[in-house]
Each structure stands twice: as C-alpha cells, then as structure tokens.
Amino acid sequence: MKRIGTYLWVVFATLLIVSCVEEQDFNQYDDLSVTPTYEASVLYLEVPERSINQLTGTNVYSRDFNFDAFSEDVFSKRVIEGVLTYEVENTTSKPLEVEIRFLDEAGTVLDTEQFVLGPEPTAVLINETYYGPYGEDINIIKNTSSIFVTATNLGDTSSTSSQENPMVTLKSSAKFKVRIKE
Amino acid sequence: MIARKYFIITALWAGLFVHAQNKQLLYDFTEVPQALMINPGMETDFSWYAGIPALSGISFQAGSSGISVNDIFADDGLDINDKVRDRAIYGMSIQDELSGTYQVEIFNGGFRGKDPSVFYSFGLYNEGDAIGYWFRDYAILGYEGNADRLNQRFDLSHLKTRGEMLNVFHFGVNKKVSSDLILGARGKIYSSIFDFNSVNNDGYFVTTEGENNVYASTLNADLELRTSGVNAIDHALDDDNVPATIIKRGLFGGNLGLGVDLGFTYYLNPQTVVTGSLLDLGFIYHANDVENFSLQGEATIEGMEIILPDALSDPNQDFWQNLVDDVEGFIPFEKETTGYLTFRPTKLYGSIRYNFGEPMQGSAQCDCDYRTSGKGPNAVKYRNSIGGQLYVINRPRGPQSAITAFYQRRFGNFMAMKATYTADKFTFTNIGLGASIQVGPVNFYLMADNLLAYRNIADSNYTSFQFGLNIISWGKK
Numbered sequence: 001m002k003r004i005g006t007y008l009w010v011v012f013a014t015l016l017i018v019s020c021v022e023e024q025d026f027n028q029y030d031d032l033s034v035t036p037t038y039e040a041s042v043l044y045l046e047v048p049e050r051s052i053n054q055l056t057g058t059n060v061y062s063r064d065f066n067f068d069a070f071s072e073d074v075f076s077k078r079v080i081e082g083v084l085t086y087e088v089e090n091t092t093s094k095p096l097e098v099e100i101r102f103l104d105e106a107g108t109v110l111d112t113e114q115f116v117l118g119p120e121p122t123a124v125l126i127n128e129t130y131y132g133p134y135g136e137d138i139n140i141i142k143n144t145s146s147i148f149v150t151a152t153n154l155g156d157t158s159s160t161s162s163q164e165n166p167m168v169t170l171k172s173s174a175k176f177k178v179r180i181k182e
Numbered sequence: 183m184i185a186r187k188y189f190i191i192t193a194l195w196a197g198l199f200v201h202a203q204n205k206q207l208l209y210d211f212t213e214v215p216q217a218l219m220i221n222p223g224m225e226t227d228f229s230w231y232a233g234i235p236a237l238s239g240i241s242f243q244a245g246s247s248g249i250s251v252n253d254i255f256a257d258d259g260l261d262i263n264d265k266v267r268d269r270a271i272y273g274m275s276i277q278d279e280l281s282g283t284y285q286v287e288i289f290n291g292g293f294r295g296k297d298p299s300v301f302y303s304f305g306l307y308n309e310g311d312a313i314g315y316w317f318r319d320y321a322i323l324g325y326e327g328n329a330d331r332l333n334q335r336f337d338l339s340h341l342k343t344r345g346e347m348l349n350v351f352h353f354g355v356n357k358k359v360s361s362d363l364i365l366g367a368r369g370k371i372y373s374s375i376f377d378f379n380s381v382n383n384d385g386y387f388v389t390t391e392g393e394n395n396v397y398a399s400t401l402n403a404d405l406e407l408r409t410s411g412v413n414a415i416d417h418a419l420d421d422d423n424v425p426a427t428i429i430k431r432g433l434f435g436g437n438l439g440l441g442v443d444l445g446f447t448y449y450l451n452p453q454t455v456v457t458g459s460l461l462d463l464g465f466i467y468h469a470n471d472v473e474n475f476s477l478q479g480e481a482t483i484e485g486m487e488i489i490l491p492d493a494l495s496d497p498n499q500d501f502w503q504n505l506v507d508d509v510e511g512f513i514p515f516e517k518e519t520t521g522y523l524t525f526r527p528t529k530l531y532g533s534i535r536y537n538f539g540e541p542m543q544g545s546a547q548c549d550c551d552y553r554t555s556g557k558g559p560n561a562v563k564y565r566n567s568i569g570g571q572l573y574v575i576n577r578p579r580g581p582q583s584a585i586t587a588f589y590q591r592r593f594g595n596f597m598a599m600k601a602t603y604t605a606d607k608f609t610f611t612n613i614g615l616g617a618s619i620q621v622g623p624v625n626f627y628l629m630a631d632n633l634l635a636y637r638n639i640a641d642s643n644y645t646s647f648q649f650g651l652n653i654i655s656w657g658k659k
Contacts, residue, residue, distance in 0.1 A: 025257040032262050036327030041395035041485035051490045061490060066502045087396065149488070172485070173396035175329050 032181060035080060039175035042069070042084065043100075045149060049092040049166040053157050060096070060151040064103070067147045071105075075178065076142040081132025082176030088125045090117035091163040094155025098170055101148040102140055109148075110140045116154075117168065120161050132177075141176070204573045205241065206586040206602050207616035207629040208648060210447075210457050210533055212563075213598045214618050214627045215292060215652050218303050220531060221459040222354045222366030223445030226301045227656060230293040231625075234651040239287035239307065241648035245608045248278030248316060250643050271325050274316040276340050277579060277607075281313035287650070288349075299358040303368075306352070308432065311527065312345025315579060328389050335386040338403060342578050344379035346524075348372050348466070349432035354443070364447040366459075372439035374466050375431040376411030377524060381578040395484035402480040403513055408522050409475075410468035411436050439466030441526055453537045453564065462526040469521035479513035525576075533571040535590075537564035542594070565592050573606075582607060596620055602631065608644035609635070625652040 045061075052060050070076060090096055100113040115125055131138045151168065160166070210224060211217045215231040216239045218224050233239060253269045254262065290305035319336040328336070354368030384404040392398040411431055418427035430436075441464020447457045486501045493499075541564050567590040574583045584606035592598045597619050604612040614631025630647040 023257045024251065024255040026255055028255060028262040032266060034325055036323070036325055037329035038327045039329040039389065039397065040399050041392055041397045041483070043485050044392075044395040044487045044489075046394065046487075046489045048490065054491075061488075061493075063488070063493075065486065065488075066500050067486070068502055085396065169394075171392075171395045177327075180324065 030182075033179075034181040035177050035179050037082075037175060037177045039173060042172045042174045043067075043147065043149075043170065044172070045098070045151070045168075045170040047151055047168050049094075049161055049168075052092060052094065052096075052153055052168075053160075055153070055157065058153045060153050062148075062150045064146055064148045067144065070141050070144045075176075078178040078180065079138060079141060080177045080179050081130070081135070081138060082141070082174060083131070083135075084113075084129050085173050085175070086113060086115065086125075086127045086129075087171040088115045088117060088127075088169070090122050090168045091120045091161055091166045092168055093119050093159040093161040093166065094153055095119050096168050097150075097152040097154055098168065099148075099150045099152075100170075101150075102144045103146045103148055104143040105145040107146075110143060111136060115170075119155060120163050120166065204243075204575070204584050204586075204604070204606065204646075205648065206571055206573060206584065206588070206604050207600055207614050207631060208241075208627075209531055209571055209573075210535065211590075211598070211600055211616065211618065211627075213592075213620070214625065214650070215303070215654065216287070216290070216627075216650055218292065218354060218356065218366070219290075219307075219352075219368075219443075220461060220529075221445040221447070221457055222303075222356055222368040222443050223364050223447050223457070223459065224356065224366065225364055225447050225455075226292075226356055228292060228294070228301070229655045231291065231652050231654040233287055233290035233305070234653070235289050236286065237651045238290045239285065239648070239650040241646070242282075242284045243644075243646035244282040245644040246278070246280045247607045247643060248274035267325070271318075271321050274318065276316055276318050276342075278316040279313055279577075279607075280316075283309065283311040285309045290652075292354075301356040303354045303356065304352060306349060308347070308349050310345070310347045312343070313577060314343040314345075315340070317341045323387065328387070331389065332397075333388065333390055335388045338385040338387065338405060339383050341383045341405070342381050344377075344381055344524075344578060346377040346466075347375040347428070348377075348436075349375065352443075362449040366443075366445045368443040370441040370443065370462070370464060372441060372464060372466050372526070373432050373434050374411060374437040374439065374468065375428050376409070376415055377437070377466070377468055378407065378409045378412055379524060380405070380407040382406060392484040394487060394489075398482050398484050400480070400482040401509075401513060403477045405477040407475045408468070408472070410470065410472045410522075412471075413473050414471045437466055437468045437470050439524075439526070440464055445531075455535045455537070456533065457535070458532040459530070461529040461531070463528050464526045466524050466526070467521060468524065472519045472521055474518050474520060474522065476516050476518075477513055478516075481509045481512035483509060528576045530574040531571065533569055535567050535569035537567045539565035541565075542592070563592055566590070571602075600629075604631065611635075612644065620654070623653050623655055625654045626650070 047060055088098060096117045098115045101109050102111045104110055117125065129136060131141050205220050208214060208217050209220050212225050215228060249270055254265050285307055287305060287307045292301060292303035294301050317340045319340045323336045351371040352368050354366060356366040358364045385402045388400050390398045414427055414431065418424045441462050443459065443461045445459030447455060449455050483505060486505055488501060569588055571586040571588060574581050584604055586602050586604040588600055588602045590600040597617065600616045602614040609632060611634050612632045613634055615633060616629030618625060618627040628649045632644050635645065
C-alpha cells in the first residue's frame with residue numbers, strides 16, 4: 001500500500017518536474033502586421049439636364065464641401081495607400097467639364113481631378129488615382145479637409161438629349177489600406 | 183498610472199483567459215471539507231473544521247478552446263502573420279472561448295450540530311469569473327477590412343462576453359436523512375464588486391452595390407454593454423484606492439443577490455453511491471453604479487450625395503455634417519443607468535461511484551462498521567473507488583459539459599488520492615491528480631489537472647490547480 005502511495009507521489013512529482021515549455025519567441029509580435037483595407041463610397045453628384053438648361057452662363061455648379069472623413073485622426077494617422085475611383089457619365093446633349101479639387105484646412109489646393117465629357121452618347125468614364133508609395137503623395141489624402149466641385153457647361157442651354165432622364169453623374173469610391181499595428 | 187495599467191492588464195487577462203472551473207478532482211473528495219462547496223449534500227464525517235483564513239481554498243483555472251500560446255509564438259520559423267490569419271482569425275470558430283475563473287476562500291468553517299446527523303458549514307469567498315467567445319467577424323473586419331467583400335455580412339452577434347468579481351457569503355446545512363441518503367443545501371448572498379456583460383448582441387455590417395453611388399454601406403446594430411461597479415473601479419484607479427473600493431463593494435457596498443446550492447448523496451447499495459449537486463442557482467440585481475451603453479438602429483450610406491436642383495435650396499448646408507448627423511440619428515449611441523438583473527452561471531454535477539477493496543474505519547467516532555451504519559456520520563470507507571462524473575455549466579452560448587472518469591485510493595486515514603480523466607471542449611487528454619494529506623488535525627490538499635500538457639505548457643489549452651489548508655477534528659475517539 002505504501003508502495004502505491006509512493007508511486008503516485010513519484011508520478012505527481014515527476015510530472016511537475018518534467019513540465020516544460022517549448023521555446024517561444026515572443027519577439028515575433030514585432031513582426032505582426034495588421035493592415036486591413038476598407039472601401040466605401042465618397043461623393044455622388046447628379047445634375048439633370050433640365051437644371052443645366054435653367055441656368056444662365058456656363059457655371060452649372062460650384063461648391064466647396066466640408067469633408068472631414070480623410071482628415072480624422074483615426075484615418076489620417078493610419079492610412080498607408082489606396083485608390084480613389086471615379087465613374088463619370090454624361091447623358092445630356094452638351095459637353096461638360098467636371099473638376100474636383102482637394103483642399104487642406106487653409107484652402108490650399110492639394111490635388112485636382114478633371115473630367116471632360118462630350119455630349120451624349122458617351123461611355124462611362126472611369127478614372128482611378130492611386131495614392132501612396134506607387135502613386136500620388138498620400139499626404140494629399142491625409143490633409144484633405146474639403147472638396148471643391150465645379151461643373152461647367154461647355155455647350156448651350158437649350159438643347160435636349162434624346163436619352164431618357166438625361167443627366168451628368170459623378171460616382172466615387174475610396175479603397176484605402178490602414179495600419180492598425182506596425 | 184502603474185496601478186491602472188496592471189489592473190487593466192489583469193482584468194483583461196482575467197476576462198480573456200480565465201472560466202468557471204470544473205472541479206472534477208475536488209468533487210465528492212470527502213476527505214476535503216471544501217468538497218462541501220460543490221456538493222452541499224456530500225457525505226461528511228467531520229466533527230468540525232476550520233479553514234486557515236485565505237489559505238483554505240485557492241483555485242484557479244484558465245482555458246482557451248481554440249488556440250494556445252504555442253500556436254502563435256512557437257519558434258517554428260513560420261511567419262506570425264500566417265499563423266495569426268490561419269490559426270486565430272480563420273482558425274477559431276464563434277464557439278471557441280477564452281475564459282476562466284479563480285476563487286479564494288477568505289474564511290470557511292463547519293461544525294456538527296447537537297443532532298449528529300446535521301453538519302453546518304459557512305464562510306466567505308471571493309470569486310472572479312469571465313468568458314469571451316471568439317468575435318470572428320469583428321476580427322476579420324479589423325484584420326482584413328471590408329474591401330473586395332461585396333455582400334458579405336459581418337455578424338455583430340459574434341460579440342459575446344461577460345465577467346464579474348464578487349464576494350459570496352454562504353451558510354450550508356448537510357443532513358444525513360437516512361443510512362442511504364444525505365441531503366444538503368447552501369444559501370448564498372452575493373455581493374457584486376463589478377460586473378460587465380454584452381451577450382444579447384445582434385446586427386450586421388455589409389457593403390453592397392449602391393443605388394446611386396458605387397457602394398452602399400449598411401450598419402444594422404443592436405448592441406448593448408451593461409456594467410456595474412466598473413465606473414467605481416475606474417475612479418478608484420484614479421484615486422489610487424482600488425483595494426479599499428473592492429473591499430467596500432465586496433462587503434455589501436455594491437450590488438446584492440441571492441442564490442442557493444442543492445446536493446445529495448444516495449447509496450444504491452453499501453458500495454455504490456450516486457451524487458448530484460446544482461450550484462449557484464441565483465441572481466444579482468445591479469442597481470448601484472450602473473452604466474449601460476447601447477447602439478441600436480440601422481443606416482445605409484452611399485457617401486455625400488449632391489443631387490441638383492435640391493442641393494441648391496440651401497447654399498450653406500454642410501453635407502458632411504448632415505451625413506454624420508443622419509447616421510448618429512439612425513443609430514444613436516446611448517448611455518443610461520437603469521438597473522439590470524444577471525443570473526449566475528449555474529453548474530450541475532453528478533456522479534456514480536463504486537467502492538471496493540477492504541473496508542476501513544473512518545476517522546469519525548461512531549457505532550458502526552461496514553455492514554451497519556451508526557447514528558452519526560457515515561464513517562466506513564473503502565480503500566478504492568471508481569466511477570464517473572458529469573459537469574454542466576450554463577454559458578452565454580448554451581450549456582457546456584464535461585465528463586470524467588476517476589479512480590480514488592485511500593491510504594488509511596493519512597492520505598487519499600484521486601486520479602481523473604476528463605474530456606471537454608478544451609481537451610480530450612485531460613488527466614488530473616489530487617491528493618489530500620492528513621497529519622494530525624492538519625489537512626492539506628493539492629490538485630492539478632491537464633498534467634500531460636505540462637510537457638509543453640505553452641501548447642496547453644487548459645490548466646487549473648487548487649490547494650488549501652484546514653484544521654479538521656473528528657471529535658474524541
């Protein structure tokens with residue numbers, strides 16, 4: 001009986017004594033990189049032809065928009081690279097120019113996107129602008145505080161498109177990689 | 183600040199890695215008084231016992247069912263980014279948990295009544311218990327983002343966690359109803375120090391093709407976090423008086439609740455025993471220092487939308503701020519202080535035990551032998567016992583269970599040992615060993631399980647231990 005007790009104790013003690021930890025390398029944590037990529041729509045502009053025809057002069061629309069999405073610390077301090085995609089379509093009867101300017105807090109123009117569209121029928125114009133190591137300076141995005149949009153009529157104000165519900169539209173989306181952990 | 187850092191690290195660690203402990207080694211280990219805490223209807227033969235304050239019962243358990251430290255940090259030459267992605271982000275399911283518990287007895291004692299068939303026990307212990315299930319879709323969204331995942335819904339119900347720290351005052355009665363049956367009950371008063379829970383979440387985040395713009399981002403949220411006492415601890419961290427705050431809230435200065443433990447032991451025949459217990463059938467009502475946070479509603483956005491001629495109506499409107507205001511209006515983040523009720527994680531134990539080998543006289547005085555039990559506590563014990571146990575605990579994602587096979591050996595009245603094999607969601611190779619040593623009136627017990635994992639502790643999904651020190655008397659012989 002004593003032998004069994006001794007034996008059990010020996011087993012217990014042995015298990016505790018031989019317990020060990022295989023070599024772990026906690027410095028690997030430094031190599032962990034967490035860089036998710038997020039995408040969402042940014043700006044949608046829609047100008048029907050009837051609105052253009054009601055205006056006098058060539059300036060269809062011109063407006064400075066507050067846009068803090070890019071300059072919020074949670075984004076601007078973490079963004080690494082990304083792309084802004086624009087899809088512009090004109091189904092009106094007149095040629096148009098759409099211009100987007102990115103402005104910083106002081107109103108300085110950081111970047112400009114320009115789209116010149118012929119009268120209908122036109123294909124959808126798609127433009128992608130890359131920011132980051134292999135494209136435009138990422139600081140343009142980080143410092144953007146407002147967007148200035150201008151639509152200019154390069155044609156007349158009386159013609160009417162043959163398309164159903166004619167208008168000029170600008171769609172845009174952003175797809176950016178951010179660094180959560182170095 | 184240092185105290186805050188350590189407290190937060192400890193709380194997070196406890197919340198993430200620490201779960202309600204299956205005390206399969208201690209269960210029905212009748213030589214140890216603390217076994218009464220997990221079956222108030224246990225067979226007892228003590229005249230009285232007194233736990234050494236703060237040392238009579240200390241137990242700790244940690245488990246992670248989906249991953250181990252070794253899975254991520256083993257020095258195996260693999261890229262940690264691949265290991266995190268394959269083994270954690272996509273390797274774990276929402277059923278996987280990081281959880282645990284600890285329990286420290288502050289004082290514990292027991293005595294036999296004038297009626298020798300009745301044994302009373304009482305005490306106070308501090309307990310912490312927390313569980314966090316793997317929040318898989320949140321992790322994917324945080325680790326990889328939503329890009330190129332059109333129409334994929336990120337399920338917000340994956341956030342499910344709860345945790346608490348409390349003191350428990352208890353008083354138990356154990357009665358030998360007949361020579362075959364022992365019943366027991368323990369009343370409990372819970373004094374909650376702090377509590378947090380976020381278990382009834384629902385909703386999703388999804389990116390779809392937009393109606394006007396390229397993408398539509400939709401957030402449908404029904405999220406809630408309820409807390410009590412957390413604010414008090416936070417203020418205590420600022421004022422550097424955490425111990426005083428914990429003691430005050432633990433001594434009826436926080437939130438209170440009531441509960442009961444029930445248990446029985448029944449002899450099918452002189453050598454075969456079935457036992458069962460139901461623990462922490464109780465609740466706590468949180469009304470003191472409550473802070474509840476919610477995010478409820480639905481919003482779909484397609485970026486800033488400027489549609490003429492409507493956009494010309496107000497030349498000064500701030501489209502960006504309007505967008506932010508709309509989202510906050512549709513999905514308001516609210517804080518309120520309404521009281522709430524929590525139910526304790528109820529546990530169920532059951533066992534069947536077959537005793538064999540040479541019967542021997544126990545430590546207690548009685549007019550009994552192995553064929554005839556006396557009026558006092560059942561004192562005849564067999565040298566060997568073999569049997570099986572069942573453990574079930576109520577958890578936020580439903581009951582969790584474990585089954586155990588055990589062998590127990592008694593070496594006179596000096597020592598008893600118990601070996602267990604347990605299978606549960608954490609491991610199928612859990613072998614445990616426990617021992618109780620009696621030297622005169624001094625009783626010491628030590629128990630540890632998942633011993634095979636000690637070959638490489640870093641690769642263990644589960645570990646636990648418990649030990650304690652008591653003074654026991656069986657009365658004059």
